[in-house]
Amino acid sequence: MNQCLQTIADYGLRAFGYGERLLPRSDFTLCQQFTLIGSGLLWNIYFAVLALAAGFVLANALALCKASAHPLLRKPAEWFIFVFRGSPLFIQFFLAYEALVLLPRAGIEIFGLTVQTGWVTRAWAGATLVLILNTAAYSAEIFHGALRNLPRGEIEAADAYGFSGWQRFRKIVWPTMLRLAWPSYTNEAIFLFHATTLVFFSGFPAFQQKGDALYYARYFAEQTFNPFVAYPIVAGYFVALTLLLIWVFGLINRRLNRHLPGAARKLRYRPNLIR
Amino acid sequence: MKKPIFAAAILAVSAGMGMGQTVRMGTEGAYPPYNFIDANGDVAGFERELGDELCNRAELDCTWAKNDWDSIIPNLVSGNYDTIMAAMSINDERKQVIAFTQNYLPPAxxxxxxxxxxxxxxxxxxxxxxxxxxxxxxxxxxxxxxxxxxxxxxxxxxxxxxxxxxxxxxxxxxxxxxxxxxxxxxxxxxxLDEGIGVGLRQSDNDLREKLDTAITEMKEDGSLNDLIRKHFGEDAQVHE
Amino acid sequence: MFSYCSDPSVLEGFTWLSCYLTTGTHMLFYASFGTVLLVLAITAPVALLFGFGGAMAARSRIAPLRWLGKVYTSMVRGVPDIIFFLFVPIALDQGLEWLRSRFYCDPSVPVRQGNDFVVCAAAKLPLSSSPSWVHDIYGIALAIIAFSVVFGAFAANVLYGAMGAVPRAQIETAEAYGFTSRQINRRILLPQMWTYALPGLSNLWMILIKATPLLFILGVEDIVYWARELGGAKTRAFDYPHPDWRLYYFLGVLVFYLLMTWVSERLLDRVRARLSHGQATLAGEAMRKAAA
Missing domain, CATH: 3.40.190.10 (Periplasmic binding protein-like II)
Known part of the structure; x- marks a missing residue:
């Protein structure tokens, strides 16, 4: 037990470069595997949270642009969504990495200030950028689909109440769009979270063996030649976190649907189930 | 048109069964000049040639299978193929999980x-x-x-x-x-290593002995060194 | 391919390129496009079926069935597909071989011998003596099962949500007309849910298309495997040496995927237009106005 605490102290933040420099080489314990893979998981969470937060905002803007009647707004949004939805993520990683390493190493001069560029080829910046753009495109498509499916009656009701454009959007269109899009958006969030495992798998290089959960799982699977321990551990971690994610998104979903008879019915039925 | 091909395939299968042991040789196919995929899409390189020669001498019927490097040992252990010839260095960690023949390439x-x-x-x-x-x-x-x-x-x-x-x-x-x-x-x-050998399941002693004998034979008659020079150049490391 | 290709080292320019692009490996590369399309064509309906089963189970009145549906969707959705593919197919393969070994082999011989998983030659799946195409087909079949299980779980979620999105009033109307629950399912729920399920399902289809590079983990050689293999720098050990051309190959693959997406979107748009027809939604309303 104490030994395991020591391992956690040594490797708990190894993925960010703190603690022991060398990874364990022999006599692998379960504790080591859980600790290191868990430490890598922090990267997956980092990528997912940043990409989802930034991607959500961007996706809303893109969906509205795509639904716009004005071609100057619609066309670029359509193309952006098409390209990012139309290509595999790891090709996006590959091309992004190839492009980012072309930036001048010494930095770019802007108004006398030298902007460092070395960091953009690192996973924490470069991969996050790709993930943001990727999830924005997928989510925008979902939101756009939901916009098309807005119930006619709700818009008519808003018009009847004399809601102006922004008011109508803020109070009727946007909440209803989210409500309709939410189950698919939950899926997209899960996909994105899972896609973070691709960052070091085929996208960006790992420095000093600082990698994500799958990176360490692969390390252990390679060292022990046994896929049946390390991979189920990552899988377990991901199931737990995905359940958490589904739960959070479910809460939001319930809030979005709280005025609907179906949602109310669900709540009423609950006690029956427990009995 | 389809039927004769299918019948031929069945014949081939039953013929294969009659001919004693079929050994599936696992390799990565992405590590030239050790092993790679040639222009025809077949496994080629030093190890392909050596492997075929070893099978010939040990009177085995060999086929080649490609496998990703990452899962090459797990798939050997679970029996998807019977040997690994993929520039795999002999080392202690690997010896805990699989067996090796003597090295066919000296430490590189x-x-x-x-x-x-x-x-x-x-x-x-x-x-x-x-x-x-x-x-x-x-x-x-x-x-x-x-x-x-x-x-x-x-x-x-x-x-x-x-x-x-x-x-x-x-x-x-x-x-x-x-x-x-x-x-x-x-x-x-x-x-970094003790040379490169053929990886096998630890329970496969027969096969290991057969391949070991064949490698010894090739070392003694000099054909292994010739093969090494052919693929790695005149100044490559050879067996003493 | 061509007669002048026998000695590639003397070729130059266009002739070199024509020989290079028709080598055996390039043929395999082109064939892999077919493999990918085949896998997609089989996986999509099978996954939809899995999803349908999952969604119906999750809505079921029978508690164990409902739990089964929910556990299936949440477990499989919880695991990133890469990780799922890294160990589930090996486990599946060993499971099948173990079952066969109970019938074909001497049961007293343990399957686990130290580190090794050993079944007798007769229980091997496929038999070691079978030709390589049997191994390929077996690999593809395993891949299709693995893909269908994963994407079925996601489809189940979309369909479950879509069934819930069908306006309550329509169901109530059907109930008022005295429809049985089976009739409601068949006549109202299922036909009406598609318009709500389509955005999610089309997204899923796009994701499925782009998950095909993972086929390589399952031992199926797909487009991306060959692009990486052919594009990597080739030294003089090869007949056709060239520097690192991965960029061009990946751009080619990119075009293929964009094309696939473009075609899919055209088709899905048609389906969407058909499903939106007469629906009480903005899209349906726009169509009504356009017609009027």
């Missing part, structure tokens, strides 16, 4: 590659391929290690300045260095 050096003569191998950034013995070695040096899934990316990283140097199996990187006009070998060569 690994080398540093860089663009700049004075590349800092101790404190600089050194690029390696993930999951190789070279990666384990660099992890223990004070250099900053940067890992790429394949060898092309290692050279790309050296060229675009991401890495100060690269580190890899000498025979693998040599052709790249010789073909290029910018890459050079720097620093000292390092010897």
């Amino acid at each position: 050096p690994s080398s540093y590659v860089a663009i700049d003569e004075g590349a800092d191998l101790e404190g600089g950034v050194v690029a390696v391929q993930t999951g190789t013995v070279q990666a384990s070695y660099v992890a223990e040096t004070p250099a900053t290690m940067i890992e790429f899934p394949n060898i092309d990316q290692v050279f790309a990283a050296i060229r675009n300045g991401e890495a100060d140097a690269g580190f890899g199996d000498h025979e693998v990187v040599r052709p790249y260095v010789e073909d290029s006009n910018d890459l050079i070998f720097v620093g000292e060569q390092v010897f």
Whole structure:
């Protein structure tokens, strides 16, 4: 037990470069595997949270642009969504990495200030950028689909109440769009979270063996030649976190649907189930 | 049209069954000149030729199977194929899980590659391929290690300045260095393994003995050294 | 391919390229496009079926069935597909071989011998003596099962949500007309849910298309495997040496995927237009106005 605490102290933040420099080489314990893979998981969470937060905002803007009647707004949004939805993520990683390493190493001069560029080829910046753009495109498509499916009656009701454009959007269109899009958006969030495992798998290089959960799982699977321990551990971690994610998104979903008879019915039925 | 082909296939299957032991040889097919996929899509390279010769001498019926490097040992252990001939260095960690024949290639050096003569191998950034013995070695040096899934990316990283140097199996990187006009070998060569052998399941003693005998035979009559020189050049390391 | 290709080292320019692009490996590369399309064509309906079963189970009145549906969707959705593919197919393969070994082999011989998983030659799946195409087909079949299980779980979620999105009033109307629950399912729920399920399902289809590079983990050689293999720098050990051309190959693959997406979107748009027809939604309303 104490030994395991020591391992956690040594490797708990190894993925960010703190603690022991060398990874364990022999006599692998379960504790080591859980600790290191868990430490890598922090990267997956980092990528997912940043990409989802930034991607959500961007996706809303893109969906509205795509639904716009004005071609100057619609066309670029359509193309952006098409390209990012139309290509595999790891090709996006590959091309992004190839492009980012072309930036001048010494930095770019802007108004006398030298902007460092070395960091953009690192996973924490470069991969996050790709993930943001990727999830924005997928989510925008979902939101756009939901916009098309807005119930006619709700818009008519808003018009009847004399809601102006922004008011109508803020109070009727946007909440209803989210409500309709939410189950698919939950899926997209899960996909994105899972896609973070691709960052070091085929996208960006790992420095000093600082990698994500799958990176360490692969390390252990390679060292022990046994896929049946390390991979189920990552899988377990991901199931737990995905359940958490589904739960959070479910809460939001319930809030979005709280005025609907179906949602109310669900709540009423609950006690029956427990009995 | 379809039926005769199918019938022929069934015949082939039953014929194969009659002919004694079929051995499936697992390899990666992405590590020239050891093993690679030739222009016809077949496994080729030093190990293909050696493997076929060994099978011939041991009177085995061999077929080749490709497998990703990452899962090459798990798939051997779970019986998807029977041997690994994929430039796999014999080392203690692997010996705990699988068995090896005697080495068919003597211990091979690994080398540093860089663009700049004075590349800092101790404190600089050194690029390696993930999951190789070279990666384990660099992890223990004070250099900053940067890992790429394949060898092309290692050279790309050296060229675009991401890495100060690269580190890899000498025979693998040599052709790249010789073909290029910018890459050079720097620093000292390092010897990391006990040579390369055929990997087998630990329970497969019969097969190991047969292959061992064949390798000994080839070492003694000099044909193994000839084969090494053919694929790795005249100044390659050969058996004494 | 061509007669002048026998000695590639003397060729230059266009002739070199024509020989290079028709080598055996390039043929395999082109064939892999077919493999990918085949896998997609089989996986999509099978996954939809899995999803349908999952969604119906999750809505079921029978508690164990409902739990089964929910556990299936949440477990499989929880695991990243890469990780799922890294160990589930090996486990599946060993499971099948173990079952066969109970019938074909001497049961007293343990399957696990130290580190090794060993079944007798007769229980091997496929038999070691079978030709390589049997191994390929077996690999593809395993891949299709693995893909269908994963994407079925996601489809189940979309369909479950879509069934819930069908306006309550329509169901109530049907109930008022005295429809049985089976009739409601068949006549109202299922036809009406598609318009709500389509955005999610089309997204899923796009994701499925782009998950095909993972086929390589399952031992199926797909487009991306060959692009990486062919694009990597080729030294003089090869007949056709060239520098690192991965960029061009990946751009080619990119075009293929964009094309696939473009075609899919055209088709899905048609389906969407058909499903939106007469629906009480903005899209349906726009169509009504356009017609009027």
